Amino acid sequence: MxxxxxxxxxxxxxRKFCPNKTYVILEQRERxxxxxxxxxxxxxxxxxxxxxxxxxxxxxxxxxxxSPGDQIRDYITATAREEGIDRNIRFRHxxxxxxxxxxxxxxxxxxxxxxxGGQNEPVTLTSNFLFSCAGYYRYSSGYLPEFPNxxxxxxxxxxxxxxxxxxxxxxxxxxxxxxxxxxxxLLPAMARTAGHVTMLQRSPTYVISAxxxxxxxxxxxxxxxxxxxxxxxxxxxxxxxxxxxQFAQRFPKAAKKGLLxxxxxxxxxxxxxxxxxxxxxxxxxxxxxxxxxxxxxxxxKSERASVVTDQIETFTEKGILLKSGKELEADIxxxxxxxxxxxxxxxxxxxxxxxVDPAQTLAYKSIMLSGVPNLxxxxxxxxxxxxxxADLICNYVCRLLNTMDRKGxxxxxxxxxxxxxxxPFVQKFTPGYIERALANWPKQGSKAPWRVYQNxxxxxxxxxxxxxxxxTLEFSNPPQAASDQPALELAEAAR
Ligand SMILES: Cc1cc2nc3c(=O)[nH]c(=O)nc-3n(C[C@H](O)[C@H](O)[C@H](O)COP(=O)(O)OP(=O)(O)OC[C@H]3O[C@@H](n4cnc5c(N)ncnc54)[C@H](O)[C@@H]3O)c2cc1C
Numbered sequence: 001m002x003x004x005x006x007x008x009x010x011x012x013x014x015r016k017f018c019p020n021k022t023y024v025i026l027e028q029r030e031r032x033x034x035x036x037x038x039x040x041x042x043x044x045x046x047x048x049x050x051x052x053x054x055x056x057x058x059x060x061x062x063x064x065x066x067s068p069g070d071q072i073r074d075y076i077t078a079t080a081r082e083e084g085i086d087r088n089i090r091f092r093h094x095x096x097x098x099x100x101x102x103x104x105x106x107x108x109x110x111x112x113x114x115x116x117g118g119q120n121e122p123v124t125l126t127s128n129f130l131f132s133c134a135g136y137y138r139y140s141s142g143y144l145p146e147f148p149n150x151x152x153x154x155x156x157x158x159x160x161x162x163x164x165x166x167x168x169x170x171x172x173x174x175x176x177x178x179x180x181x182x183x184x185x186l187l188p189a190m191a192r193t194a195g196h197v198t199m200l201q202r203s204p205t206y207v208i209s210a211x212x213x214x215x216x217x218x219x220x221x222x223x224x225x226x227x228x229x230x231x232x233x234x235x236x237x238x239x240x241x242x243x244x245x246q247f248a249q250r251f252p253k254a255a256k257k258g259l260l261x262x263x264x265x266x267x268x269x270x271x272x273x274x275x276x277x278x279x280x281x282x283x284x285x286x287x288x289x290x291x292x293x294x295x296x297x298x299x300x301k302s303e304r305a306s307v308v309t310d311q312i313e314t315f316t317e318k319g320i321l322l323k324s325g326k327e328l329e330a331d332i333x334x335x336x337x338x339x340x341x342x343x344x345x346x347x348x349x350x351x352x353x354x355x356v357d358p359a360q361t362l363a364y365k366s367i368m369l370s371g372v373p374n375l376x377x378x379x380x381x382x383x384x385x386x387x388x389x390a391d392l393i394c395n396y397v398c399r400l401l402n403t404m405d406r407k408g409x410x411x412x413x414x415x416x417x418x419x420x421x422x423x424p425f426v427q428k429f430t431p432g433y434i435e436r437a438l439a440n441w442p443k444q445g446s447k448a449p450w451r452v453y454q455n456x457x458x459x460x461x462x463x464x465x466x467x468x469x470x471x472t473l474e475f476s477n478p479p480q481a482a483s484d485q486p487a488l489e490l491a492e493a494a495r
Pocket of ligand 1: 001002003004005006007026027028029033034035036039045046047048053093094095096133134135136137139182344345346347378380384385386387
């Protein structure tokens with residue numbers, strides 16, 4: 001499910017490690033790329049480095065390590081084309097429901113296919129395994145809080161998840177509501193041509209500047225074969241990120257002091273860093289915002305942009321009235337207020353006729369759900385590049401499929417024997433959009449394999465090097481399994 005970064009990753013791994021399998025990718029949209037095709041706001045780019053955000057098997061060769069969104073989309077699409085993965089994608093197929101039958105050891109997947117005429121028609125497929133690469137948020141619309149009297153505003157109200165192609169903001173006064181990665185990306189990009197851009201935030205976020213180009217990676221590429229240079233640079237960045245995250249967990253005060261010192265150096269002694277760039281939470285309790293070559297700070301220093309830390313009292317005809325009594329006037333208001341998180345592409349799940357509520361399950365190795373057979377899904381890291389985890393999960397799923405084949409078993413189920421839910425799927429991480437959604441997500445238990453780690457090195461050991469058959473997974477066959485049936489098959493049952 002899904003032809004984004006992870007779905008193409010899955011296609012690569014299946015082709016390489018399970019060449020006897022057939023697979024199809026159902027994608028609700030009409031193009032490859034997921035996030036990197038959907039988001040089209042000015043300046044859209046990665047906020048982690050592409051040396052870890054690229055696939056482990058395909059070097060990222062562009063000179064820019066923090067990359068514009070269209071280059072990431074091209075990279076994913078080129079991977080799909082060159083490996084022939086694109087031939088296995090069925091676009092405009094939105095999966096709605098998946099029902100597992102233990103007596104057939106098979107999923108029945110119900111989808112809606114959008115026809116050329118714009119109608120939706122039901123499609124049913126069966127498969128022996130379902131792999132969700134559907135990302136973590138709702139595609140149809142982003143998160144928009146209820147702002148008092150927003151209908152009064154006479155200008156244009158825009159959400160970054162649905163950026164209007166025709167939006168001309170040159171010379172215009174823009175307010176961006178938000179303080180996350182999207183807001184700090186939009187601000188410098190829009191400030192280039194807008195009259196003035198104001199980032200209106202309720203509370204600040206940690207912002208770190210990093211060079212857009214990784215000089216060590218680019219240097220290595222000049223002297224080493226592309227794949228060697230890529231691997232070395234990837235491990236260098238994994239090492240640095242792991243160290244930085246662990247340091248911030250153990251010494252939050254020192255990490256905070258260091259981060260704020262860097263911001264002060266960029267903005268100068270007169271800037272009120274305490275009000276606008278000093279978060280109330282510890283480093284890494286929310287994702288940090290990375291800005292390439294300090295572009296956000298440069299835009300603020302040039303006075304083409306500013307930051308206001310306040311609260312919205314009400315929208316007015318001209319803009320926004322703040323709780324402090326100040327009014328900000330605008331021609332355009334951008335609500336960079338986030339995403340609506342969604343597990344498993346928002347589909348309904350059932351096992352043997354019983355509805356499955358993911359919130360009542362435990363996440364097994366962060367990939368499968370307790371009691372749900374033959375289902376895996378990708379959820380990347382919150383403190384490192386998504387792809388590091390996606391690669392590990394795709395590799396793990398192939399090992400699992402091959403283990404099933406070796407054992408001659410068609411069904412595999414993580415069995416919870418007495419473990420209780422002790423934590424949400426993501427822990428010690430408090431951005432609004434995560435907190436809003438976690439109640440509906442699977443939970444974590446107290447120990448492995450029911451824990452969700454945010455640690456690439458630990459996960460490499462757990463997912464790549466440890467035995468698949470760990471005693472928690474139950475391998476079985478349906479009572480009347482036909483012995484001559486292939487372990488995995490995919491057949492279209494009806495249209
Ligand atoms: C603006 C933005 C910037 C980001 N920047 C970074 C970054 O710098 N670094 C980082 O590590 N992560 C970043 N992320 C997280 C990002 O989502 C991941 O990097 C990565 O793109 C996730 O890939 P994915 O394929 O798992 O999910 P997605 O990119 O979300 O792709 C999922 C695909 O599944 C399809 N799909 C979903 N539901 C269904 C369904 N029911 N039926 C059929 N198809 C379905 C979607 O249409 C989509 O094509 C960012 C996210 C956003 C929104």
